[in-house]
Amino acid sequence: MQKTWNILYRGDLSSCNYSCDYCPFAKTKNTKEELEIDAGQVRKFQNWISGRKERIGILFTPWGEALIRKYYQQTMTQLSHMKHVYRVAMQTNLSCHLEWMHEVNKDTFALWTTFHPSQTSVDAFLAKCEALLNMGIRFSVGTVGLKEDLETIRLLREKLPTSVYLWVNAYKSGTDYYTQGEIKFIEFIDPLFHWNNQRHESLGKPCRAGETTFSIDGMGNVTSCHFISRKLGNIYENSIENILKPSTCVKETCSCHIGYVHMKELEQDEIYGNGLLERIPIRFH
Numbered sequence: 001m002q003k004t005w006n007i008l009y010r011g012d013l014s015s016c017n018y019s020c021d022y023c024p025f026a027k028t029k030n031t032k033e034e035l036e037i038d039a040g041q042v043r044k045f046q047n048w049i050s051g052r053k054e055r056i057g058i059l060f061t062p063w064g065e066a067l068i069r070k071y072y073q074q075t076m077t078q079l080s081h082m083k084h085v086y087r088v089a090m091q092t093n094l095s096c097h098l099e100w101m102h103e104v105n106k107d108t109f110a111l112w113t114t115f116h117p118s119q120t121s122v123d124a125f126l127a128k129c130e131a132l133l134n135m136g137i138r139f140s141v142g143t144v145g146l147k148e149d150l151e152t153i154r155l156l157r158e159k160l161p162t163s164v165y166l167w168v169n170a171y172k173s174g175t176d177y178y179t180q181g182e183i184k185f186i187e188f189i190d191p192l193f194h195w196n197n198q199r200h201e202s203l204g205k206p207c208r209a210g211e212t213t214f215s216i217d218g219m220g221n222v223t224s225c226h227f228i229s230r231k232l233g234n235i236y237e238n239s240i241e242n243i244l245k246p247s248t249c250v251k252e253t254c255s256c257h258i259g260y261v262h263m264k265e266l267e268q269d270e271i272y273g274n275g276l277l278e279r280i281p282i283r284f285h
Contacts, residue, residue: 011218041218110278
């Protein structure tokens with residue numbers, strides 16, 4: 001039976017064209033040399049994927065905005081056409097031009113898009129979403145649930161087609177950031193908000209991270225997930241089959257979607273199915 005792997009890739013790219021107050025990478029700028037290194041690492045990763053036999057899903061989770069870079073566009077396109085890649089997805093603010101997406105395999109390509117109220121307007125973002133829909137691109141839309149943005153988020157939900165899932169990430173500033181009324185307001189917009197608005201107890205609990213899901217950095221180093229720094233090995237130096245094995249979490253809690261969705265007891269695969277990486281629940285497929 002063909003194994004299925006879910007890979008989270010995060011290279012050295014850190015530059016972003018947005019300047020959100022809460023983000024440490026806002027308006028940083030990589031040098032030309034740094035971008036060349038990142039491009040080389042991405043292509044090397046793509047070549048490694050091309051030689052695998054497993055059924056593979058890939059989520060790119062860059063610190064910065066990757067899709068404004070042509071080499072990421074090319075890599076996403078080429079990966080989408082590999083027969084053993086069932087999903088290739090990218091976290092993006094959707095500020096890039098979209099014409100290149102006409103070339104992707106729409107059965108495997110997907111986007112995890114994020115709306116930033118301080119950086120773009122609802123109407124401008126919706127225009128991009130409409131273009132994606134017209135091209136047949138699968139995508140989710142999400143945003144950070146800052147209190148000052150709740151009315152804008154409501155407006156976004158009102159104007160988005162009901163076929164598009166809008167998720168809200170909890171702004172985790174202490175334990176009482178939201179009132180009960182605000183929580184109900186957000187849950188009306190995103191019925192799955194309660195999963196994100198908590199820190200899941202994870203220490204010693206079984207997780208697919210390190211077994212069938214794992215993270216890879218630009219150098220090829222493998223960790224079980226983005227939030228555990230212990231190196232398991234390197235895809236270019238070690239046999240990956242000997243690295244992966246059933247494991248339990250070593251962190252006290254897990255509060256980020258790309259982490260806790262892989263905790264076995266939470267059964268998030270029953271909510272998302274094959275839309276797990278791009279954050280599209282089954283009922284929106």
